[in-house]
Amino acid sequence: MCRRFRELAAHPTVLSRAAAAAVALRAGVWSDAAHRFLRRCAAAGNLHACYFLGMVRFYCLGSRASGVALLARAAAGGHAAALYALAVVRFNGSGGGKADKDPHAGVALCARAxxxxxVPALRELGHCLQDGNGARRDAAAGRHLLLHAAARELAAVSSARRRGRAGEDDDGAAASRFMVEWWALTSAEKPATAAGEGGSCGAGEEDAExxxxxxxxxxxxxxxxxHEFRRCSVCGSANYCSRACQALDWKRAHRGQCGAARWLAAGNAY
Structure with a gap:
């Protein structure tokens, strides 16, 4: 009976319907077996696995082409987080050069997501309209979208609290959590790597430093x-992959960390 259950669990139909939580792995348990599991889920047509593995390959493993292909596959199936991920790639020209930036394509992908x-795509779209990045500048429409995004985010947090959850349990949050943990582990393994012991985390064409x-x-x-990401125009020490991340970090942390902003707030301006 147990063998039969294992066979059923590995069936493509079951893998294709695996929930987002089932493929939301943590960086600390990453292994070849975990990678194989995600590959099998993605091959079975699981959009959550396509998105999650696409993000891991593109940003963590340095496999840009296969990562984008997986994200595109998820996006073609209507996966909103994958559409937004591709938008960020197009805004920054990630995996290529500055000439590969395509803000118009980024706006189109954001609009679809x-x-x-x-919600992150809605927020990014609002900033694009406010800044005139990839679309005709319309500050009023941009503010309207940002207010709508804030209301949607507040409603989602309230709903999650009523269900007893943390509030960020979607695909995008799971992939971001994995990447944050991955780079933390990479940083911790640097001394061992420098000593010639090798490391399992981190890959890419350029020095991580x-x-x-x-x-x-x-x-x-x-x-x-x-120099792919934008920098804070006030202090120059913070870097952001998108305007949405910049705005969120300003509200949550950077407002109090930005040295120049604190200096101005203290009334020391000329």
């Missing part, structure tokens, strides 16, 4: 080339 109810993480603590994205 926002229409599907993805030269590539910066998004300063939003809950994001986890890392640059794919030097």
């Amino acid at each position: 926002a229409w599907l109810g993805h 030269e590539l910066r993480l998004c300063s939003h603590a809950r994001c986890g994205r890392r640059e794919t080339r030097r």
Whole structure:
């Protein structure tokens, strides 16, 4: 009976219907077996697995082409977080050069993800309209979208609290949590790697010392080339993969950390 259950659990039909929580692995338990499991789920057509593995491959394992292909597969199936992930890639020209930036494509992907109810995409779209990035500038429409995103986020948090959950249990949050943990483990393993012992975490074409993480603590994205992410225009020490991450981090942390902002707030401006 147990053997039969194991066979059924590995059946493509079962793998294709695995819930997002089933494929939301933690970086601390990453292994070849975990990678194989995600590959099998993705091959079976599981959109959650396509998205999660796509993010891991693109940002953590350095497999840009296969990562984008998996994200595109999930996006084609209407996976909102994958659409937004591809939008961030197009905004930054990730995996390529500055000439590969395509803000118009990024806005189109954000609009599709926002229409599907993805709050980060809605927030990013609002900033794009406010800034005129990839779309005709419309500050009023941008503010309206940002207010709508804030209301949606507040409603989601309230609903999660009523259910006794933390509030960020969707695919996007799970992938970001994995990446944050992955780079923390990579940082911890640097001494061993430098000593020639090797390391299981981290990959890429450039030295990790030269590539910066998004300063939003809950994001986890890392640059794919030097100076890819935008910097805080006030202090220049914080880096962001998107305007949405920049705005969120300003509210949650950077407002109190930005040295120049504190200096201005103290009334020391000329």
